[in-house]
Amino acid sequence: MEIVNMGANSPDLGNQALSKVVEIGIASQLDVVEEIDVDLRTNPGNLIQGKVDSIEISGKGLVVKQDLRMDSIQINTDRVSIDPIGALLGNIELTQPTDAEARIVLTEADINRAFASNYMQGKLRGLKMDVDGQPVTIDIQEANLDLPGQNKFIIAATFLMRESNEIKKMSATAIPQIHDDGERISLEILAAEGQGLTLKLVMVILEQLAALLDLRNFNIPGISLKLRQLEAQAGKLVIHANSQIEKVPSM
Incomplete structure (x- = not known):
């Protein structure tokens, strides 16, 4: 050398x-x-x-x-x-x-590109949860993040509910928060829209999307x-x- x-x-x-x-x-x-x-x-x-x-x-x-x-x-x-x-x-x-x-x-463009990556697509499919006491499996088919400023996230997602074969859409405005001793970003929901969606369902979807921002x-x-x-x-x-x-x- x-x-x-x-x-x-x-x-x-x-x-x-x-x-x-x-x-x-x-x-x-x-x-x-x-x-x-x-x-x-x-x-x-x-x-x-x-x-x-x-x-x-x-x-x-x-x-x-x-x-x-x-x-x-x-x-x-x-x-x-x-x-x-x-x-x-x-x-x-x-x-x-x-x-x-x-x-x-x-x-914003890089985060949305990551949402569409093979890695994230694998993480966003087959999400299981209970809705009104019934097991539900969802596949997030598309997700998009908008950063308008003022420390806000606006997230829109289209997803499939497998059991009913329904495609639904949601959007939420949230504020990012620091968690897990500085390891992870979570989202505090300010407002959410989506027909027939429970708060728990919205939370699960946002948690999966925020997981991308694990430092x-x-x-x-x-x-x-x-x-x-x-x-x-x-x-x-x-x-x-x-x-x-x-x-x-x-x-």
């Missing part, structure tokens, strides 16, 4: 080389990467002691598992402790987990996220999260 030159005369070149290693590692863990940029900041003196002043990761058009696309992501750390010998050989290995802050933007679906290997704040803006969902980096993704 080529040894990265971290001599005192080329600290910027050393930073660039180590940054490129992290970029390649992250890109190798994702299905699609339109743009990824890593800015690792240190100096030769700190590096010898296993210290990195900061790491900034920014990306655009990152597609993680289940065809979930992030329009943009930005992760910022403070000081990071690494193995200095590994760093000199071009390997970034953390000696202890480090905390970071993350900002993720999901567009564990957006974890890059070695980097976990916990939700801190949500902003449902016009046309996009902005997620602010605390992040813990246990390992730098490698090839």
Whole structure:
């Protein structure tokens, strides 16, 4: 393996080389990467002691598992402790987990594309529940999210009730809420419409659609996220999260 030159005369070149290693590692863990940029900041003196002043990761058009696309992501750390010998050989290995802050933007179009993905279609069919004491199985055939702003979701869905072979439609306006210690987004219903639908049925459908926004679906290997704040803006969902980096993704 080529040894990265971290001599005192080329600290910027050393930073660039180590940054490129992290970029390649992250890109190798994702299905699609339109743009990824890593800015690792240190100096030769700190590096010898296993210290990195900061790491900034920014990306655009990152597609993680289940065809979930992030329009943009930005992760910022403070000081990071690494193995200095590994760093000199071009390997970034953390000696202890480090905390970071993350900002993720999901567009309305990307969320709706994910609803139509094979992964979500499998999750939205064969939903079982009781309605007025009778077992009911439903298949959600189509779902659409509208983000009008003011921290609101408007969700419309068309679904089949298998037992009666009826196709029904529903729409609901809801506010996203943070649950499960920052792992999951749930929806508080403000208003709902749909002929012959019970509140329980609407809740089950919304829970399945909100499950797409489980932050564990957006974890890059070695980097976990916990939700801190949500902003449902016009046309996009902005997620602010605390992040813990246990390992730098490698090839």
